[in-house]
Amino acid sequence: DTAVSQTPKYLVTQMGNDKSIKCEQNLGHDTMYWYKQDSKKFLKIMFSYNNKELIINETVPNRFSPKSPDKAHLNLHINSLELGDSAVYFCASRGQGGSKNIQYFGAGTRLSVL
Amino acid sequence: GDSVTQMEGPVTLSEEAFLTINCTYTATGYPSLFWYVQYPGEGLQLLLKATKADDKGSNKGFEATYRKETTSFHLEKGSVQVSDSAVYFCALSDPGGFKTIFGAGTRLFVKA
Numbered sequence: 001d002t003a004v005s006q007t008p009k010y011l012v013t014q015m016g017n018d019k020s021i022k023c024e025q026n027l028g029h030d031t032m033y034w035y036k037q038d039s040k041k042f043l044k045i046m047f048s049y050n051n052k053e054l055i056i057n058e059t060v061p062n063r064f065s066p067k068s069p070d071k072a073h074l075n076l077h078i079n080s081l082e083l084g085d086s087a088v089y090f091c092a093s094r095g096q097g098g099s100k101n102i103q104y105f106g107a108g109t110r111l112s113v114l
Numbered sequence: 115g116d117s118v119t120q121m122e123g124p125v126t127l128s129e130e131a132f133l134t135i136n137c138t139y140t141a142t143g144y145p146s147l148f149w150y151v152q153y154p155g156e157g158l159q160l161l162l163k164a165t166k167a168d169d170k171g172s173n174k175g176f177e178a179t180y181r182k183e184t185t186s187f188h189l190e191k192g193s194v195q196v197s198d199s200a201v202y203f204c205a206l207s208d209p210g211g212f213k214t215i216f217g218a219g220t221r222l223f224v225k226a
Contacts (some may be wrong), residue, residue: 031212036167040218041218041219041221043216045213048213050212055212056212078167090158092157099216100146102148102160103160103205103214105157105159107157108155108157
């Protein structure tokens, strides 16, 4: 049973399109994240939600809009896609109790904008 | 603000060689320190952690010791295998906060 699952795994689309990536965690964690990883493997935090409330919003274009319908789900919608949005996007959740501050990552969504 | 600096890669080693990947950090408080590993086509996964000074984290033959005096958390393994080829990330987290700060990652290639 996958702990943090995100769909789709691959996304190929044209410039200007709108797309969404979905993420679900079955670990019972309160806090979830979206990260962007570029081609050099640099990992940049984008957003974080704690119990459906936005708590981290880094400098990200407002074409990116996260939505958390409940604490087990954090989706990412991207409007008017640009070439520079091509990257791997990772969803993660944050451990609690004995696993405090450990990040649990999904397998990633590779977005290619043509 | 808090930051993590790790050695640039790629690092290329022969099987059974000794591995060190250097990591230093800057933090105002007393962070927890982590090493994560990313295998090709996968997400990051925790390799080991240490939560206070002089703690040693260990897993799968990898070790790292939390050194407050040198603000370092270097990753070591005595004998690497081809299957250790991956990208390794050093990271820190303020126990009271929600953000984890990652280093830039170090790619390791191990040749047979």
